[in-house]
Amino acid sequence: MGMVDLVVAGGRLVFPDRVVEGGVAVMGDRIVCVGSDAALPPARRRIDVAGKWIIPGALDVHVHFREPGFSHKETWTTATRAAARGGVTTVFDMPNTNPPTATAEAVREKIAIASAQSLIDFGVYGVVREDNLDQLRPMAEAGAVAFKLYMGSENPLVPCPSDGAILEAFAIIRDLGMRCTVHAENTPILEWRGRKLRAAGRTDAAAHLEQHADIAAVEGTQRALLFSEWTGCPIHLAHENSRFNLPLIAAAKKRGVDVTVEACPHNLLLSTADGERLGPNALRVKPPVREPGHAEPLFAAFASGLIDILSTDHAPHLASEKRRESIWDCAPGFPGVETSMRLMLTEVHEGRITISDYVRAACEAPARAFGLYPRKGALVAGADADIVVIDPERRGVISAAGLSGIDPVTPFEGRETVGMPVLTIARGRIVMQEGEIVGGPDGRSLR
Numbered sequence: 270m271g272m273v274d275l276v277v278a279g280g281r282l283v284f285p286d287r288v289v290e291g292g293v294a295v296m297g298d299r300i301v302c303v304g305s306d307a308a309l310p311p312a313r314r315r316i317d318v319a320g321k322w323i324i325p326g327a328l329d330v331h332v333h334f335r336e337p338g339f340s341h342k343e344t345w346t347t348a349t350r351a352a353a354r355g356g357v358t359t360v361f362d363m364p365n366t367n368p369p370t371a372t373a374e375a376v377r378e379k380i381a382i383a384s385a386q387s388l389i390d391f392g393v394y395g396v397v398r399e400d401n402l403d404q405l406r407p408m409a410e411a412g413a414v415a416f417k418l419y420m421g422s423e424n425p426l427v428p429c430p431s432d433g434a435i436l437e438a439f440a441i442i443r444d445l446g447m448r449c450t451v452h453a454e455n456t457p458i459l460e461w462r463g464r465k466l467r468a469a470g471r472t473d474a475a476a477h478l479e480q481h482a483d484i485a486a487v488e489g490t491q492r493a494l495l496f497s498e499w500t501g502c503p504i505h506l507a508h509e510n511s512r513f514n515l516p517l518i519a520a521a522k523k524r525g526v527d528v529t530v531e532a533c534p535h536n537l538l539l540s541t542a543d544g545e546r547l548g549p550n551a552l553r554v555k556p557p558v559r560e561p562g563h564a565e566p567l568f569a570a571f572a573s574g575l576i577d578i579l580s581t582d583h584a585p586h587l588a589s590e591k592r593r594e595s596i597w598d599c600a601p602g603f604p605g606v607e608t609s610m611r612l613m614l615t616e617v618h619e620g621r622i623t624i625s626d627y628v629r630a631a632c633e634a635p636a637r638a639f640g641l642y643p644r645k646g647a648l649v650a651g652a653d654a655d656i657v658v659i660d661p662e663r664r665g666v667i668s669a670a671g672l673s674g675i676d677p678v679t680p681f682e683g684r685e686t687v688g689m690p691v692l693t694i695a696r697g698r699i700v701m702q703e704g705e706i707v708g709g710p711d712g713r714s715l716r
């Protein structure tokens with residue numbers, strides 16, 4: 270092989286099943302060689318990463334980057350800077366923007382907005398609504414990477430369709446050969462309980478959890494799995510947060526249902542007990558962080574691969590939108606793309622998972638689930654050169670003041686971490702080095 274553009278050498282290559290010494294060679298926007306240092310070609314630029322891990326850039330298939338419509342909370346510029354600093358090189362953006370991503374035109378508009386600003390490659394979700402079944406195919410043709418179904422929703426921009434419409438949508442998505450990500454809760458239960466709790470004058474944080482009782486999640490999950498099995502539509506269960514769903518998921522997978530499942534760091538590492546430390550309303554998210562007793566079995570399911578994918582549900586709001594008196598007025602969600610890798614590397618350091626487990630859940634599995642493997646999520650010749658270098662010993666403390674984003678509030682405030690991404694390469698371009706953003710927008714839409 271002749272001279273290549275870039276070689277990252279002298280590190281430890283992390284694969285889903287093993288870790289080996291070596292490095293990668295990059296030509297243009299592709300990986301051209303992965304192997305021992307001796308096997309790597311001469312390069313115009315060589316970066317030595319002794320003592321560090323080399324992994325594929327992480328995918329995050331669940332982010333809310335807020336444009337169009339909510340640019341005061343986040344923009345594709347601020348969000349993809351956060352992603353690059355967090356070692357994330359591919360994101361899938363949720364459709365609850367304004368206008369919502371419910372038509373082919375809206376898909377094209379979002380791709381244009383993101384293309385102009387994004388440091389990293391991205392996918393755009395189309396939403397499934399009662400009134401847009403005739404738009405599912407046009408949205409796919411316009412470049413949607415997958416679909417999102419809000420089975421539990423109080424948001425009029427993305428209301429929950431009827432069961433009849435969901436079944437028809439699943440048949441269409443199956444025929445398109447795509448996957449549908451599902452927010453699996455039962456909307457009538459959420460509406461009923463929300464009304465009663467408000468009428469009773471409840472405004473405390475616990476009322477949010479009482480509204481989103483486990484039964485709402487279990488019923489939504491069971492119905493999503495049943496509809497998936499019945500129609501043959503591949504689904505992806507978003508932000509798993511209830512231990513009661515784990516046996517349902519295990520049984521469905523055993524029957525051969527084409528289902529993948531994600532959890533976010535807040536599902537795996539936090540409980541309502543953390544609310545007291547943060548000030549109660551900072552923790553509000555849909556679906557909720559539950560009481561103690563869920564995170565440990567969810568983490569065990571994640572470690573075993575039953576929960577196969579790590580995502581974040583990155584959903585930033587201004588501090589003034591979150592820190593409100595009544596829980597009902599407090600915007601749900603918080604940022605995640607910048608802190609997820611550090612948090613999970615800390616779990617690797619603690620010995621709860623291996624670095625290979627992390628790469629499987631954050632890189633390989635999401636790429637496979639959404640048809641991007643091995644172009645994304647793999648260190649292999651021919652793949653896009655999305656590469657992250659990790660310093661496994663680097664210590665830090667998470668604080669909102671140190672994060673990218675417009676006005677972030679993080680439920681991991683004050684948390685100590687061990688392990689940090691220190692170099693992010695997106696399709697062959699260095700975009701982050703030692704925490705500094707060094708690249709400009711060149712992200713492309715994936716489909």
Ligand code: NCD
Pocket residue numbers: 333365553554555556582584585601602603
């Ligand atoms: C999401 C948001 O803010 O866009 N918030 C959240 O708590 N996950 C909306 C949503 O997915 O419900």
Ligand code: ZN
Pocket residue numbers: 331333363582584
């Ligand atoms: Zn979400």
